[in-house]
Structure formats: C-alpha cells, structure tokens
Amino acid sequence: MIAPKTAHSQPAEPLALFGGTFDPVHFGHLRVASDTAAALRLPELRLIPSKKPVHRDATSANAAQRLAMLRLGVSEFPGLRIDDCELIRETPSYTVFTLEHFRERFPERALIWVIGIDAFLGITRWYEWQRLFDLAHFVVLNRPGFAVANALSASLSSVWNGRLTSDVSALRTNLHGQLYLHTVAPQAVSATEIRNMLLEGASDNALRPLLPASVLAYIRENRLYTGPT
Numbered sequence: 600m601i602a603p604k605t606a607h608s609q610p611a612e613p614l615a616l617f618g619g620t621f622d623p624v625h626f627g628h629l630r631v632a633s634d635t636a637a638a639l640r641l642p643e644l645r646l647i648p649s650k651k652p653v654h655r656d657a658t659s660a661n662a663a664q665r666l667a668m669l670r671l672g673v674s675e676f677p678g679l680r681i682d683d684c685e686l687i688r689e690t691p692s693y694t695v696f697t698l699e700h701f702r703e704r705f706p707e708r709a710l711i712w713v714i715g716i717d718a719f720l721g722i723t724r725w726y727e728w729q730r731l732f733d734l735a736h737f738v739v740l741n742r743p744g745f746a747v748a749n750a751l752s753a754s755l756s757s758v759w760n761g762r763l764t765s766d767v768s769a770l771r772t773n774l775h776g777q778l779y780l781h782t783v784a785p786q787a788v789s790a791t792e793i794r795n796m797l798l799e800g801a802s803d804n805a806l807r808p809l810l811p812a813s814v815l816a817y818i819r820e821n822r823l824y825t826g827p828t
C-alpha cells in the first residue's frame with residue numbers, strides 16, 4: 600500500500616545517476632562516484648553504461664562486456680549500483696531520453712546527473728541540452744584549482760549563473776534545475792590510457808593501480824583491448 604502524502608512527509612530521497620561508456624570501468628569512475636555519493640549524502644547512485652556513445656567514437660568492448668566489467672568493479676564499492684536502461688532501450692543513448700525515463704519512473708524524486716567537468720563543458724553539443732535542466736540537477740565534478748567560470752562558453756555561462764547553487768540541500772528540496780559544483784580528489788586515470796597501455800602490452804603490475812583486479816582479470820580472459828577495434 601502506498602502511504603498517503605502528508606504535510607509532514609519527508610521528501611523522497613534523490614536518485615543520482617552517473618553516465619559513461621565505461622570502456623573499461625576504472626578507479627577514476629568508481630572512487631569519484633563513491634566519494635561523491637558519500638560527501639553529498641546521496642543514498643543511491645546508479646552507474647549508467649551507454650549503448651553507443653553519441654558524442655564520440657564507437658566503444659572497443661561491446662555492451663555486454665562493458666556491463667560485465669562494471670558489475671565486477673561495482674561489487675567492490677558498496678553503495679554503487681548499475682542501471683542498464685540505456686543498453687536495453689532501442690533509442691540512442693541521449694541523456695535527455697534517459698532522464699525522461701527516470702522522471703517517469705520516479706516523479707517525486709529529485710534526479711541528479713553526476714558528470715565530470717570535462718564532459719560538462721561540452722554539454723551544449725548534447726541533444727536537446729537545454730531540456731536537461733527541466734529533468735534533473737547536475738552535480739559537476741571539478742578538479743582542485745580549476746576555474747570553471749573562465750572555461751564556460753557564452754551559452755553555458757548564462758545557464759551556469761542562473762542555476763548554480765552552493766546549498767547542497769537545494770538538490771533535495773527541488774526536483775531538478777540546479778547546478779552544484781563538487782571538487783573531487785583528482786584520479787589520474789582514463790579509459791583511453793588503460794586501452795593504450797593494454798595495446799602496448801603493459802604488465803598486470805602496471806595496470807593494477809588503475810582498475811579493480813577482477814576487471815583486469817576479465818580483460819585478460821577475454822583478450823580485450825589488445826588490437827585495433
């Protein structure tokens with residue numbers, strides 16, 4: 600039975616979403632997602648692997664392999680979950696479609712799209728990007744010392760100035776529409792670097808600091824990233 604809503608009822612907990620290609624997932628993704636969820640007291644954060652990247656080249660590993668690696672990686676980070684909604688739906692992995700899907704499923708929960716600053720700076724190239732803020736908040740992960748305001752394009756700058764909040768509770772009291780800047784410890788790792796290292800025959804010792812051992816074992820067993828795609 601659904602409890603009736605009263606004036607005293609608590610707002611529903613926000614749902615945080617972290618999208619990416621995860622080709623492969625690495626400690627940069629996992630630590631940053633986990634630390635952000637803890638720092639902002641977000642009870643639920645779902646990693647969303649994209650089917651086919653819409654803003655970049657094709658992935659190297661296929662969707663099933665990327666999902667399998669994500670499952671292995673997430674198992675070491677309690678609190679992180681995976682949602683395969685972009686993999687199972689027919690439409691392209693446009694974030695605006697993904698957010699519509701979550702908004703329909705959870706009309707009373709604030710939605711929070713967590714995104715690295717580099718990806719955020721290119722957001723005006725995303726499909727129907729202005730509608731994103733009618734669906735979700737954005738938590739932008741910044742590097743220490745990086746002046747975001749100086750890096751914004753003119754169109755993004757007006758959105759930034761209008762929506763930025765330094766009050767984290769605004770991510771709970773409103774369902775969408777705020778921008779919140781969260782500074783994270785830099786994680787010097789990218790999936791591109793890992794793929795290049797594998798292509799060049801890097802040893803397990805060299806790779807182990809960059810991604811969970813279970814993910815590395817899966818890569819080795821399936822001979823991923825060892826040749827051109």
Ligand code: ATP
Pocket residue numbers: 618619620621622627628631713714715716717718740785786787788789790791792
């Ligand atoms: P690639 O090197 O293939 O571009 P990536 O490692 O950047 O991949 P993505 O799956 O493209 O990973 O990124 C998903 C999200 O994770 C993006 O919002 C991106 O900014 C963020 N991210 C990736 N690597 C890091 C990192 N080392 N520290 C913090 N955020 C990261």
